[in-house]
Amino acid sequence: MTLLESLNQTTKYLKDHQIESPRLNAELLLAHSLNLGREEFYTHLHDPLKEREEETLEKMIRRRISGEPLQYILEHQEFWSIDFKVDSRVLIPRPETELLVEQSLLILRQYQTPPVKAGSIAPLSINSEQTPACKAATAEELILSGNSLGGIPSVLEIGTGSGAIAIALAKEVKNIFLVATDISRDALVLAKENAEAAGVQHQIKFVNGDLFDPLCPSKERKPFDLILSNPPYIVRPEIGSLAKEVRDYEPTIALDGGEDGLEFYRRIITGAPFYLREGGWLLLEIGQGESEKVAEQIESSGAFLKPQILPDLSGIERVVKAQRIPPSPPLSKGGKGGFSGAKNG
Numbered sequence: 182m183t184l185l186e187s188l189n190q191t192t193k194y195l196k197d198h199q200i201e202s203p204r205l206n207a208e209l210l211l212a213h214s215l216n217l218g219r220e221e222f223y224t225h226l227h228d229p230l231k232e233r234e235e236e237t238l239e240k241m242i243r244r245r246i247s248g249e250p251l252q253y254i255l256e257h258q259e260f261w262s263i264d265f266k267v268d269s270r271v272l273i274p275r276p277e278t279e280l281l282v283e284q285s286l287l288i289l290r291q292y293q294t295p296p297v298k299a300g301s302i303a304p305l306s307i308n309s310e311q312t313p314a315c316k317a318a319t320a321e322e323l324i325l326s327g328n329s330l331g332g333i334p335s336v337l338e339i340g341t342g343s344g345a346i347a348i349a350l351a352k353e354v355k356n357i358f359l360v361a362t363d364i365s366r367d368a369l370v371l372a373k374e375n376a377e378a379a380g381v382q383h384q385i386k387f388v389n390g391d392l393f394d395p396l397c398p399s400k401e402r403k404p405f406d407l408i409l410s411n412p413p414y415i416v417r418p419e420i421g422s423l424a425k426e427v428r429d430y431e432p433t434i435a436l437d438g439g440e441d442g443l444e445f446y447r448r449i450i451t452g453a454p455f456y457l458r459e460g461g462w463l464l465l466e467i468g469q470g471e472s473e474k475v476a477e478q479i480e481s482s483g484a485f486l487k488p489q490i491l492p493d494l495s496g497i498e499r500v501v502k503a504q505r506i507p508p509s510p511p512l513s514k515g516g517k518g519g520f521s522g523a524k525n526g
């Protein structure tokens with residue numbers, strides 16, 4: 182059988198099994214089983230398919246028709262034009278999450294500090310022990326131990342998964358340093374691989390633990406200029422009705438947002454002011470229909486200015502962006518503004 186014949190046969194088979202975009206799936210699976218790029222594949226259409234290649238293809242087809250996402254079978258997904266390795270350890274990065282990257286860049290590009298150089302931070306380490314709350318370094322120590330430059334813009338990503346967001350930011354902005362956390366140690370192993378493949382490992386420290394637990398609040402200084410997260414936000418009772426590809430194959434820990442889907446927002450919004458400098462930014466991806474409730478939580482915390490809600494390319498409200506109340510201007514003696522001039526209310 183030639184590649185072309187196999188392509189046609191596979192397409193029909195996938196179609197008969199209700200796989201969406203059967204031709205594209207067939208093409209990608211076939212090219213993958215032959216270790217060929219898509220373009221290269223098209224120059225070999227009339228070559229015969231070897232028995233071993235046919236067997237590999239068959240195995241992959243079986244996985245696909247059982248509902249496994251194509252990205253897990255091919256072990257990669259593009260995000261922000263970067264190729265990421267993905268497998269069942271991590272959520273497959275979604276195109277709509279690029280909005281979180283876009284919005285972060287608007288903030289981070291304003292800093293004019295020099296680039297973070299390779300070798301200027303400690304090598305990436307993944308805690309081998311689960312870090313008990315505040316037993317690790319303080320967030321500040323993490324950053325200071327991480328670089329010798331001092332004063333560089335710093336970002337905290339909570340729930341980094343494949344590392345897609347943190348890595349995209351590090352590639353785009355060379356003068357930032359990121360701490361990327363995840364409760365899943367398996368996810369962090371993969372995220373670290375992805376950071377190395379993208380050549381940005383010197384800009385990111387990966388830490389394992391529950392939300393802010395691997396960090397410690399510091400009374401003196403709030404180390405982060407930006408905190409961002411695409412947390413699990415699916416309403417727990419609705420997980421069962423998600424597409425099979427998501428429900429049965431992506432990690433539940435990456436999806437489950439608690440009974441009302443908002444569990445992580447409550448915890449992140451409460452915790453963030455302990456780690457975010459005054460005037461720093463909080464950016465959160467949100468699920469459909471969650472924007473107002475999340476914005477309300479931010480407003481009622483009293484720590485932020487009025488949040489903005491931003492739609493993705495499909496017009497769905499996807500990101501909530503809030504600035505921590507900036508420091509008040511210094512008091513001027515006897516001046517009108519500030520405390521001394523406010524005697525009469």
Ligand code: SAM
Nearest residue numbers: 274340341342363364365391392411412413435
């Ligand atoms: N940032 C990636 C992205 O946007 O593609 C992954 C986002 S996924 C929706 C949420 C991530 O949060 C998962 O990697 C999951 O392991 C992690 N996570 C879940 N609960 C957590 C917790 N309590 N503390 C830290 N990370 C958590």
Ligand code: GLN
Nearest residue numbers: 411412413414415435436
């Ligand atoms: N965007 C994912 C989905 O709808 C959910 C990811 C998340 O919970 N943050 O399948």
